[in-house]
Amino acid sequence: MTEADRIAERYARRGDAGRYSPLKPDVACTLQERQRAMLALWAAAGWHELGSRRIVEVGSGAGGNLLELLRLGAAPERLTGIELLPERHAQARQLLPPSLTLLQANAIEAPIAPGSQDMVLQSTVFSSLLDPAARSALADAMWRWLQPGGAVLWYDFTVDNPRNPDVRGVPLAELRGLFPQGRLQHRRVTLAPPLARALCRVSPALYPVFNAVPLLRTHVLAWIAKP
Template sequence: MNSQEVDRIKAFYRRWEPTYDHGNSGYLRSLDERNMHLKHLLAGFPGLARCRILDVGCGYGDLLNLFHQQGVSADGLVGIDLLPNRIETARQRYPDFTFKEANAEEIDFPDNYFDIVTVFTVFSSILDRNMAHNVARGIMRVLASGGVIVWYDMRYPNPWNRNIRPMTKRRISELFPSFELRLKALTLLPPLARHLGRGANSIHPLLSTVPILRSHYFGLLRPTR
């Protein structure tokens, strides 16, 4: 475990969160688009209601709540996050779910326990290569045979933010070498989306159709063996 990298990640998100306008109309359009694609993806999962779900970097628990809205039982929903304030808020908002303050390098669950593991904008926040590989190994250990990873993360670098590294398909494959990548580009570039102003509802859908303007990869990682 790299304690310096953990401290850097915690410090970055403590500084970043107060400056991010989560009520921005462009941001909300991007969030709605991502959630729509996720719901469509989940519609194809047999036995979803009986699945155990782990959300790595769960934040305030909203992603797990989306799974709950799609029929997953509350006792099958687990979230872990480095930041204690996020975990505290998530527990208050969703008391029937399980939340733990934890480093994903050491996931405190048995092998082959979860049917689905979600990793949304997690690995782009990890600059230390060894830590990234430790987190990936932990995820693979707790993922059930036949389970899947639901992936959403940045594919482009951010020249204004040195705390972010782009997660290209090559880098994803290095972390999960025995997995098939079923990914597509999604999400309008956040700096562009956040500056759409009142025109977000009409302009966002048009700009989102341009492949080069899609900043993230979204989809599934499936074990090949």
């Protein structure tokens, strides 16, 4: 069985996709926090518009992150999404404009030209890769696609979930090792999801209160610039 087959199996076991619906208060709080942090990273990097940027997303799923980029001003003809799972790829194709390129492929083998991208985005993809060699190969591919001055935008969790053996956190030290030539800026974000769900059932106003404690944040949002 290939690593791609194992990823498909693990996604099939995840069950309730509604848990991640943006209509849920805890998910909405997480998304809003992440967007604010993302905008701050772009501003620090001197990125004040997306319309001229060539961007590819690894693990684009049903297209939610690409849709967000479109809302922030990215040009559809300059966006590419790569998704391994055919059903998620089909959902994205229904959602997104036809001028946006979608590839149903293993990202490590995707036909992206070296040095062709301004940004490569990944969101909780690496934590689903349990094989260190697969993580390394995907990081190498993403780095190869970037032109000098481009960057990887990274969002993933850093700690293991003891209730879910199908994922493994990516500590900051490992992230640095995956992109050893990169100039890394990062922020700790995202209140631990089980805690966020419990708090938001009481009141969404509790999310920022508890999220002010850095030790309760489980994810890293990073900007990894290519010299």
